[in-house]
Amino acid sequence: MKQLTESPRFKITLLLISMTLFCLSLSVFRYYISETKVFFFLNWNLFLAWIPLALSSFLVAFTIRSKISLSLIIVVWILFFPNSPYILTDLFHLKVRSTIPIWYDLIVILSYAWTGLVCGFISLNDIEKRLSEYCQGTVVNGIVISFLFMSSFGVYLGRFLRWNSWDILNNPFGLFNDIVVRFIYPLEYTKTWGVTILMGVLLNFMYFTFKLVKNNNERIVQPENINNL
Template sequence: MQLIIKLFNSNRKINSILALFTIYNLFLLVIRVKLTNTAFLYYLVWNLFLAFVPYFLISYLNIQILNQKSRIKSFSILFIWLLFLPNSFYILTDLIHLTQSGTRLFWFDLIVISSYAVIGFTVGIISLIKFEFILKTYVSALITNLIMPIICFLSGLGIYLGRILRYNSWDILSNPIELFNDILTSSLSPHSLLFSLYYGGYIYLLYFLKKIYSTINQ
């Protein structure tokens, strides 16, 4: 509990807004259940939880770095963060489920899914910015600028593995051999590379826009 409070207080303003946005999203799902008496779209709650995992990890890591804790532990957390990072951007692909919405609820479902996608992308972009800050403590600005688009591309590849091949972050422990084989296959597939490039490019552009905005307002 103390750790949760510490993480929340590490950036109280942003975390308060994220908490309010999350409550709003949960409220939207409650309304949908009342309207339809079905649990359709409730998977968004789990997806949103997974989207927050890398945000919590990078926030915790930021505290570890500031307190000059063990580098081995920090790099271990960073590796886990990288594995879970695609989850933050994955929710946007849930828009595909709009095909299952009836005409009466289509626009409402659009708001519901896009709201979850927005908060997922938001914590993902914040995670990237926090990662960049940490990275700059170890390497030069030039190397950092080269690594960031690679991270975004890897996130795009992770989304491909999740949405198209139906893997999840836990498969690296439960099904590592098959996952590794499919990663190798995907790295040679034009379709998967194109998917990773345009999705990774989309992530990088949003991250870059936020970075420019922050620079202008400093």
Template sequence: MANQTERPAVGHLRSRAVTWLIGVGVMLAVLSLAAVGLLVVRADRVGETAFLFLPWNLFLAWIPFVLALALAAVHVRRGPRPVLWLLGAGWLLFLPNAPYILTDFIHLGRLRGAPLWFDAAVIGLFAAVGLALGLVSLLVVHAVVEAWAGRVVGWVFAVTALLLSAIGVYLGRFPRFNSWDVLTDPSGLVGVVLQRLADPFGNPFLVRFAVAMSVILLGSYVVAWVVGRGILGPVQGRVTPAVREPV
């Protein structure tokens, strides 16, 4: 009888999670189109295109979101564990692309033709959507990890992913590495990482940047987690596979 009462609850919570993710995905897609639309308006008024790197960066920010949804789907369907690990590795690899757009504010004021407030709004909308994509994707993967290994491990994983993302943003903005350099230029990437690890405090700017970005990401994620948990309730019983019958 216990299982008969648990099954509808699990299905109801899972349905709420799916509905919420669909709603968030649609909203972020609409905001992405709106951001691109602002670039089109700017180009029409100024007479030349600008900030063309923003749509590309936003496209890269969508990749961890899609991979997180795929990982959750495989988890719920009890798919092969190697597939879960592969999706998880890809997700972690592309996750820094989501908050990376925050650093595109360094381009503010470098281009003429449009009011500064308009360019700030354009970059801000792209950055907000990118950050939201990363946070929601982490909420999904965090829930999967928590379902597998418990709350403590889930939070350790989430915090570690955010700290690594902060370092990834630095590697992308300044040494100018991309996510796919793990495959195309692994020796160059490893060389830079080892150089930094050999003297971690030898670059004060790196330390300040990593700390500041980590604080921003951790603070943003705590807010996202509180909002998501308030809407969906506890994770237990929601993302785990179907309840087994007693032996």
């Protein structure tokens, strides 16, 4: 039990739960003051952002030797992964309102966005570690980069075309049509590719910064490094 509570995974999970409760308390307090449910949808968005982390945590906790099963889980994971950075675009809802100061709403949205983004980056790091068991480092990096650009494309589909992860089952043909037409006629959808490319670059910078800081901290706390201090 002590080993569990002292593990880095337990600590980061506990931190994310605390961050989620903080977000919830902000939205509840906002409702109490304004008596409006303007930002209650952020709770659903954050729930969706937790799903890829739950899937990757399953892969970390259990050894799945079947490549087919592992591939299926990763496919489901990539369908939900865009929900993590998606909350960043909820900044579109930020505007002056008479009941609540804009600085409070800014903190509300940023709190949800940061929590969702951290959930996503940790889950991506989990997937990266599993893929490294089967592929070389350069190949894994290429896959991770492509996942982040796919995620930014998913964010575009959700924010501007109002598709969501469930529509792969609810309306697969409509979703497929909106995706394919943008690949066939890319010059007619400059907004699509502008959002996808620029947000993809941003997410790559953010993730690899996150990963660099994480790896640097892990090297610092290694016993051999401590003995050399």
